[in-house]
Amino acid sequence: MLGRLKFVPMRILQAVPVAFGVTVVVFLLVHLIPGNPAESILGAQATPARVAALSKQMGLDESLPQQYLHFLSNLAHGNLGQSYTYQTSVLSLVLQRVPVTLTLVLYSVVLMLIISVPLSAWAASRPGGARDHAVRVVPLVGLGMPQFWVGVMLLLVFAVGFKWFPVGGYGQTFSQHLWYLFLPALTLAISVSPVIIRSLRSSMLNVLESDYVATARSKGAGGWSLFSGHVLRNAVIPAVSIVGVNVGYLVGGTLVIEQVFAIPGLGSLLIGSIQARDFPSVQAVALFVAVFVVVVGVLTDIVYTLLDPRVDLTRRIEV
Amino acid sequence: MSAVATLRRSRRGGQPASRRLRPWYKNGSLVAGLIIVGIMVLLAVLAPLISPDNPLHQNLDQALQGPSGTHWLGTDKLGRDVLSRLLYGARVDLKIGFLAVLIPFVVGSILGAIAGYYGGWIDIIIMRVVDVFYAFPLYLLVIALVFVLGSGERSIYLAIALVSWVSYCKIVRGEVIVARRQEYVQAARLGGLKNMRVLARHVGPNVVSQAITYAMSDIIMDIMVIVTLGYLGLGITPPTAEWGSMISDAQEFITTLWWMAVLPGIAVVITGLGLSLIGDGLGDLLSPERRR
Numbered sequence: 001m002l003g004r005l006k007f008v009p010m011r012i013l014q015a016v017p018v019a020f021g022v023t024v025v026v027f028l029l030v031h032l033i034p035g036n037p038a039e040s041i042l043g044a045q046a047t048p049a050r051v052a053a054l055s056k057q058m059g060l061d062e063s064l065p066q067q068y069l070h071f072l073s074n075l076a077h078g079n080l081g082q083s084y085t086y087q088t089s090v091l092s093l094v095l096q097r098v099p100v101t102l103t104l105v106l107y108s109v110v111l112m113l114i115i116s117v118p119l120s121a122w123a124a125s126r127p128g129g130a131r132d133h134a135v136r137v138v139p140l141v142g143l144g145m146p147q148f149w150v151g152v153m154l155l156l157v158f159a160v161g162f163k164w165f166p167v168g169g170y171g172q173t174f175s176q177h178l179w180y181l182f183l184p185a186l187t188l189a190i191s192v193s194p195v196i197i198r199s200l201r202s203s204m205l206n207v208l209e210s211d212y213v214a215t216a217r218s219k220g221a222g223g224w225s226l227f228s229g230h231v232l233r234n235a236v237i238p239a240v241s242i243v244g245v246n247v248g249y250l251v252g253g254t255l256v257i258e259q260v261f262a263i264p265g266l267g268s269l270l271i272g273s274i275q276a277r278d279f280p281s282v283q284a285v286a287l288f289v290a291v292f293v294v295v296v297g298v299l300t301d302i303v304y305t306l307l308d309p310r311v312d313l314t315r316r317i318e319v
Numbered sequence: 320m321s322a323v324a325t326l327r328r329s330r331r332g333g334q335p336a337s338r339r340l341r342p343w344y345k346n347g348s349l350v351a352g353l354i355i356v357g358i359m360v361l362l363a364v365l366a367p368l369i370s371p372d373n374p375l376h377q378n379l380d381q382a383l384q385g386p387s388g389t390h391w392l393g394t395d396k397l398g399r400d401v402l403s404r405l406l407y408g409a410r411v412d413l414k415i416g417f418l419a420v421l422i423p424f425v426v427g428s429i430l431g432a433i434a435g436y437y438g439g440w441i442d443i444i445i446m447r448v449v450d451v452f453y454a455f456p457l458y459l460l461v462i463a464l465v466f467v468l469g470s471g472e473r474s475i476y477l478a479i480a481l482v483s484w485v486s487y488c489k490i491v492r493g494e495v496i497v498a499r500r501q502e503y504v505q506a507a508r509l510g511g512l513k514n515m516r517v518l519a520r521h522v523g524p525n526v527v528s529q530a531i532t533y534a535m536s537d538i539i540m541d542i543m544v545i546v547t548l549g550y551l552g553l554g555i556t557p558p559t560a561e562w563g564s565m566i567s568d569a570q571e572f573i574t575t576l577w578w579m580a581v582l583p584g585i586a587v588v589i590t591g592l593g594l595s596l597i598g599d600g601l602g603d604l605l606s607p608e609r610r611r
Contacts, residue, residue: 021451032467140599143536144591146543148550149566149584152573156581160574252456256547260570270459271551274466286463290454297454 008302015298022290026283027071031064041084041279080287081280085273090284093269098288100170101265104254107181108188109243116193117239120200121227127205135201139194147253151187151260158183168262184261188253192246196239203238207231237308244300248293255289349600355593359586363409372400374407374560383576393576395568397558401579404560405586411561413590415475416542420534422480427487428530434488435495436518445488452485461544465553475554479541486537487530494526501525528605535598539591546587562586 033040038054059067074080080090123135159167171180207213208231216230258267266285273281343349362369371391378398385393392401434445452460461478468474498504499522507521508514548554549563557564562583569579 017447018450018454021447022454025451025455029463029467032464034469140595141588141592143595144539144588146546146550146563146584146587148547149580149587152566152570152580153584156573156577160577248453248456252458255456255462256458256551259551270462274462274553282463282466286455286459289456289459293456294454 107185111189124204142194352596366406370403407560423484427484431488431491435492
């Protein structure tokens with residue numbers, strides 16, 4: 001068992017250059033600003049003196065590599081800069097918002113599994129049948145729905161129409177959080193489910209055609225016991241990596257959906273900071289989210305190996 | 320069925336042969352998709368002729384009205400005709416969606432082909448860069464890029480190009496790695512042809528079909544990005560009619576004038592459905608052996 005985890009240090013090492021690359025991209029974001037970044041960040045409040053002061057503070061008079069090294073060493077000290085609007089450290093701002101966004105992401109993963117596992121099983125149980133076609137049409141429509149619009153529609157029906165859920169906000173207690181976050185989490189789940197259903201369906205079909213299912217069938221297993229004992233267990237393994245791969249998409253969606261439902265998470269911080277031209281906060285959110293996605297990628301590979309004895313990532317050949 | 324066709328059919332073997340020999344116009348998904356997208360494009364192109372009103376024409380006396388004979392879909396908070404804005408919105412969203420695909424398609428495919436064909440350190444460098452871009456959720460990077468580049472059409476093209484080349488790169492690289500081992504490529508190389516020529520003339524045409532199929536879903540993705548940016552107030556600057564900002568404007572009045580938020584979204588969904596169907600049909604047509 002543990003022998004198979006030999007790849008873990010290697011996999012983490014592989015993630016290091018990617019994480020560095022992420023810091024480079026986030027660092028370079030400032031330099032993509034056309035013209036003088038300091039002037040552009042100050043916007044209407046730009047006076048020559050202020051521009052000069054901010055340029056100095058941002059270290060814009062140094063060479064690019066020097067600036068990057070500065071950026072890295074600040075980062076290593078946990079210093080992501082001061083927010084222009086809130087006048088506090090950006091790190092504390094981000095850390096305040098992380099639990100909200102993380103809850104939303106986990107919540108939507110749970111709802112997504114509740115939606116997609118039964119539907120894909122239902123479709124896979126009669127490949128080529130009417131129900132299979134029905135489930136396969138869903139992604140065609142689903143992939144073309146803008147996430148935020150799905151959110152607005154759910155809001156229209158369940159919050160404005162039926163008044164079952166609040167139109168927005170986050171609530172105070174944990175049970176309130178679950179109630180307030182239900183529609184946003186459902187929005188995300190609906191928009192990711194088409195992809196998940198498609199992959200789960202085909203992995204279930206693979207399992208159903210396998211020899212061990214045929215053996216189980218010949219021994220008289222069928223119905224629920226066959227499904228839960230043989231099919232689901234084996235189909236879940238690819239599902240883990242499918243979910244892992246889509247975490248980035250889910251987090252990206254969260255950033256937008258928070259706007260629809262006025263949820264005080266990282267997305268609201270991002271958009272609010274953009275409107276206030278608060279550059280350090282934008283950078284911090286970008287950095288934080290990207291590093292999160294890299295870490296989830298590593299964790300997905302580890303869980304994947306633990307679940308499936310056949311996977312050996314030490315000998316993985318990339319194709 | 321002619322004798323040749325029968326022969327070909329039996330040589331290719333198996334039941335799917337009938338599907339392979341089917342001409343494009345008998346491919347249901349493709350035709351349905353082309354019709355849907357065609358209608359949307361036609362509506363966009365003809366918008367100036369068929370719109371009942373100028374989409375920018377404000378009439379504050381008649382703001383927030385329900386459907387009527389003069390305004391079939393009512394008016395928004397500035398008294399502008401919603402139907403006209405919907406039609407003109409198609410011009411903006413579809414145009415940017417279709418055009419934005421071109422640069423990432425070309426750049427990503429070329430980089431992917433180079434990475435896959437040459438391998439070695441070129442491959443390692445390109446793929447590490449791809450990994451870095453993959454670490455950023457699409458919307459995060461697009462939002463951040465549009466923010467630094469400034470709002471407007473040009474920034475949207477640039478941001479989409481910077482973000483979406485990676486998918487083409489990955490797809491084409493994978494295809495090229497498979498194609499490299501094929502006999503026709505080996506033969507061309509042994510025949511003394513230069514690498515670039517082999518890549519452009521022999522490998523390219525055979526691997527590009529996957530990228531084209533993917534481009535259909537990429538157009539959907541781009542339209543999503545544009546409307547999302549519009550919704551967040553970071554996209555096309557007002558007062559230009561654009562579906563995303565129409566939804567965002569309408570959210571205020573959702574308790575009464577709900578259709579104003581519903582219709583632009585449905586326009587996106589219909590376009591997306593058409594493109595998905597085209598993608599499905601193309602996938603079927605261009606690489607039948609991949610279907611399961």
